[in-house]
Amino acid sequence: MMTFTSQILMLLLLLLSSIIFNKGVSTCNEKDQRTLLIFKKGIIDHFGRLSTWSSEEDCCAWKGVQCDNNTGRVTKLDLSPPYEEKQYNSLEGEINFVFLELEFLNYVDLRENEFDMIRIQPIHYNVTYASKLRYLDLSWNAYDIHIDNIHRVSELSSLKYLNLNGVDLHKETDWLQVFSMFPSLLELYLKDCNLNYISPSLKYMNITSLETLDLSLNNFNFELPKGLFNLTKDISYLDFSSSKIHGELPLSLSNLVNLTYLDLSYNQLKGSIPSWIGQLGNLQHVDFSYNMFLGSIPSTIGNLSSLVSLYIGSNFFSGVISEKTFSKLLNLKDLDLSNSTFASHFDPKWNPPFQLNRLSLANTKQISNFPSWIYTQKSLQVLDLSNVGISSKDGNKFLSFAGGISNLRLSNNSISGDISNVTLNSSYIAIDRNKFTGELPHISPKAELIDLSYNSFSGSIPRDWDNMKYLIDINLWSNRLAGEALIHLSNLKRLRVINLGKNQFSGMIPINLPQKLQVIILRDNQFEGNIPAQVFNLSSLFHLDLAHNNLSGSIPQSVYNMTPMIIGTINYIAGFRLNLFTKGEEYEFESYILRQTIDLSANNLYGEIPLELFRLIQVQTINLSHNNLSGTIPEMIKGMKNLESLDLSNNKFSGEIPQSMTFLTFLSFLNLSYNDFIGRIPVGTQLQSFDASSYNGNRELCGAPLKKCVIEEDPTRTNPSMENEDDDSLRESLYLGLGVGFAAGFWGICGLLFLVSKWRHMFLDRMTDKLYVTLMAKKNCSHKT
Template identity: 60%
Template sequence: MMTILVSQMSILLLLLLSVTTFHKSMCSNHTLFSCNENDRQTMLTFKQGLNDSRGIISTWSTEKDCCAWKGVHCDSITGRVTKLDLNNCFLEGKINLSILELEFLSYLDLSLHKFDVIRIPSIQHNITHASNLLHLDLSYTVVTALNNLQWLSPLSSLKNLNLNGIDLHKETNWLQAVATLSSLLELHLSKCKLNNFINPSLEYLNLSSLVTLDLSWNNFTSPLPNGFFNLTKDITYLDLSVCHIYGEMPSSLLYLPNLRHLDLSYNQLQGSIPNGIRQLEHIKYLDLNKNHLHRSIPYGIGQLAHIQYLDLSKNMLSGFIPSTLGNLSSLYSLSIGSNNFSSEISNRTFSKLYSLGFLDLSSLNIVFQFDLDWVPPFQLGGLYLAHINQGPNFPSWIYTQKSLEELDISSSGISLVDRNKFFSLIEGINNLYLSNNSIAEDISNLTLLGYEIWLDHNNFTGGLPNISVGTDLVDLSYNSFSGSIPHIWTSLEHLFYINLWSNRLSGEVPVDLFDLKQLEMINLGENQFSGTIPMNMSRYLEVVILRANQFEGNIPPQLFELPLLFHLDLAHNKLSGSMPACKYNLTHMINYDRYYYAMVYSATNDAIELFTKGQEYYLYDVSPNRRTIDLSANNLSGEVPLELFHLVQVQTLNLSHNNLIGTIPKMIGGMKYMESLDLSNNKFCGEIPQSMALLNFLEVLNLSCNNFDGKIPIGTQLQSFNASSYIGNPKLCGAPLSSCTTKEENPKTAMPSTENEDDDSIRESLYLGMGVGFAVGFWGICGSLFLIRKWRHAYYRFIDGMGDKLYGILMVKLIRFRRN
């Protein structure tokens, strides 16, 4: 009994000890031992030279165990560093890859940073333990171009390498460098500026372990080497899109039996798809998007029995669409749009596509031969039929698709719909594109639940529809909507894009509409809105267009305190008062980071109408490349605040047709990106500053109908405009107007008064009239005497008679004088 009791006590003490030990290990970052001293020193060396704006590695100090440092993961037993994850920490400065000396490091992620220099260990400095590294990610790290990839050779156990976005244009043997990594499974070299694909030793390389290869967005400008696809037989994912590859598809592509994803889009491939493509019986994704293939798709494509993704869109493929496409029963995504096919599509084409969930037939010149009562064997999640003449009836088979999340049937000539079915269909679609049709329906009673709603360029009538709280974007421009904006729109906290341009809307704009938290773009132009512009503004506003309405009152100063605003159009309203005298904190128009915004806006696909240089233009890919302020055709008065001219990044400035006064400040010469300047039809005065001659990008200039005086400054740009840019300024002279006089050219030494100028003008007119009268009288009389003989003889007789008479009178006077 005592033995059993002792045994139970021993077990209990053992369990208590285990729990205590486990608790201590949990409280010490899963380690039984403190951080290895060599690991700690290696990471402190790595830390040197780095700037840490987010305070991630600033926690790396001797006061803490290195296994408790942010981004550091240690083995729970040995305490050795096994993982270092510093993804997206915004580190800057110099990076030292001696971090690879960590003996048990298997995972290293240093992506999304901005390093000035990557310090690579020399060959002599051997990285003895780098063979343990399995994952290395340096993707999208801004850094000076790497000269080579030879430093990868010691990483013999590496399975995943991601160098996306690293500049490797100086590396001419990149393929040989990665071929030394015998265990590599995934290789990502997208957007690396690679420009060399051809290598005579290609046939001797071996990437037999590779299953994923991404070389997209490079600049090879060469054909695909036929031996390239002999490097590996097990590859399942291959992306060579946007690489400027030309020539025909190599036949070696057919010998990749495990291929699941193939993307050769946005290249210049020519010729036909190899006839043996039917051998790719296991492929799941095929994308030949936007090439220049000229021949038709081979009928053997129907042999791809297991294919799930097939994308041949945006090419120049022609001929008939193979009927064998209908045999691909496993097909999930079919995209053949934007080609030159000339054929018909009927029910039979889709008769066996039971798994189809995504269909893109947009921009095809084909004829649809669907039965009116046809019910497809599939339920689509995405359907794209844009730019196909479907009309005038909305395709009836689309009403059967109850799972649609995205529908694009824009520019299809549709004007007639089955009202009840149509309303039921569009209410629940997440992304709805019905632009550029002629649908005339009243949808004011509908509540649209989509994230993106594009109903522009139609004939929709009635009031605006309700939209759900999850909506991000709504474009109802170019319709016949009437009434006011529903107040419920002010609760749409995710809405960032509103376009109601060119409708018949009226009333006051809800006060909180401009203050939506995520709002970036609002276009209410070409309507009949009235009242004042709301004071509260979203700090994220980038585009504000209220053009051609009935807004009145003052311009809210808050508009000029929006740091991201790059397009402001308040033209053709009834705004009055002076321009806001506040700090013009339009940061985007003062300091413009072209590199940053080129990256941020490169993927957008919004379209809005913008006005600049005196004319309308249609803008795709909304971006801050057009920085505009248009306050024209209002009743603004007073002087223009000097703060406006601190917006040195502005390209278009239009203040015309107001009652503004004052002079143009010299600082306007600092607005060096100005392309269009219109100050016409105001009351500006004084001289045009010489600094305007520094505006070298000016394409449009209008200073007409003001009170400018003096001489137009001499400069290449200002003299390139014709006189219409300056007319209506009586005291302005110099090219392209009339030349200035000496006094006008030297106004400081000779400034005649207004009275003297008037007297001189009257005197000149008198003398001119006398001269003209004398000339007319003289030549009228003399001409008659020379041309008419009788008049001439009579004239001579009159002269002789007058001479005799005068002689007689003179002699009588003379005799009388002598007698006296």
């Protein structure tokens, strides 16, 4: 009988032998390892992702490599970066198709790196050309990556999944025929491949196995070929969005009876939506938005009982929509009817059969009150009723219902009421351009974007706003708010945009503003004190507007570190419109239209402009007008070649306008009026293109477009000092002319003498004789004395 200790030892021996046995079986095949090392040679690996790829290590243990446990043959190659690393951990170099010599390889994923070349070598005669490869993903590498010979890829006869998104295929005119040669292909992704042609000989193609086809973001610029949809009936996913296709929907599209996903958005399709759309009973997602469709929505669309998402906004639809249109859509979750001219006739008592997650009726202008059926939608996460003409006075009731919706947009209506007791638990809140009154509503700490602009809110920013740690963008423009707002916002570390303009906020600008700030707009308030030097060290800042406040002191002399204004790097992307002032006027820009701006106008600033400001060479707008600033404009302003608008008016600047300003070729607005500039306006196309108002109020400034300078108007003026200066100039000119004449005559004669041999000898002989006689006479005279 075995003892307990013996049993333990036996188990350990069995476990150890199992480990050794398995390790021996899974050892990487030597030929596969050599092939992978050849593949690695073309890769540039800055971050050491392939540090384990060494001939001294078993290739089955290499990062991104997977082998069969029994044979040790490589079956999978996955070098796609993890999501959290893809921004900074990409591989570069070439994709060498030598990996196809791995005979048992069935999966290759090289997506989302920075490979800029694909090299397909001739395959050796004794290789089965990766006949087992089922999955190949080369998508989203370097923007100019391309395949020179796509026909070689078509030899992958077992391929079921092929993703070439972002690979440039613009040279391929028979691409569809090539891809139809894959007998087993189920999914084909050719998004953003710069495709611009479909062969007319579609009848010779065979893509009957295909289930997914993505051709979005291409440059087709033609009507959909009618024969394209006769090639397969098994396709379930079809995406032609943003591909510049036009014309009407072809009848052959109705053959795709298994279609579940259809996206034709952002094209130039026209005509009406045909009634046969109701025959595609398996449709779950339909997106016809941003086209040129006309007419009414066909009633047959209500037969699509499997429909989950319906996006038909941003067309030219008309007619009436009512509950009958949607009464059978039991599974509907997303509905977009925005930017249309429907007449809405919903029964006030209608209770829809669906529960929506997303609803957009924006810019339909057909609603005078909140549609009562919306109150039944308890699952809403996104609600957009912007610019629909709602004039309800019961904003409190509706916001109490909608306060939990994560993305709430009610912009540009006429909703009124005091909503100070309402709590908004949304992360995206846009209730701007309404008639809300009273104090600001309570807002959840999870809020990320808040736009309450163009209302009549009063009071101050609530103390609990200190807790909004996720806040990125806040817009309170044009209300009646007061108090020291920046105290409550300065500790919000994620904040990128502060727009508090046109209120009555007061206090000083704190030195500890959030470091990620990209836009600061404090215009038209009552802020006071100095501008902290720390403002000019916000490394992401590209728009600074502190105009029309009570700020004093000088502009800080610190080293400016605003990277976007120095090298032009800007990462700001957000969803709100911004009120920007440039070229002497107010503009309203979409927030993704970026302008590098410094506006410190209408304050009490004094002193000279720091030279650091003129090193911000990417700035487009500078406005320092209506202050007490002094000093001169330095020559180094010529480096600000992106400058479009410069306003230094109503200050105490002096000296001459530097000639270097003629290098500012983008300058389209200039105001130097009411300063102490002197001298002539530099001559150049740019500075003479402005009218006199740009220079008025500088008494000693002259030249076009102002009056001519005095010396040009009347050179004979009797001013004594001028006369003396003229006499001196004339005398200097006369002496200079005589000197030049004498020199010219002297060297002219000397030249002739030295050039003509006979004259030279005669002249030199005579001069020698004369000189000899003169010297002898002087010598005799000296002896006599």
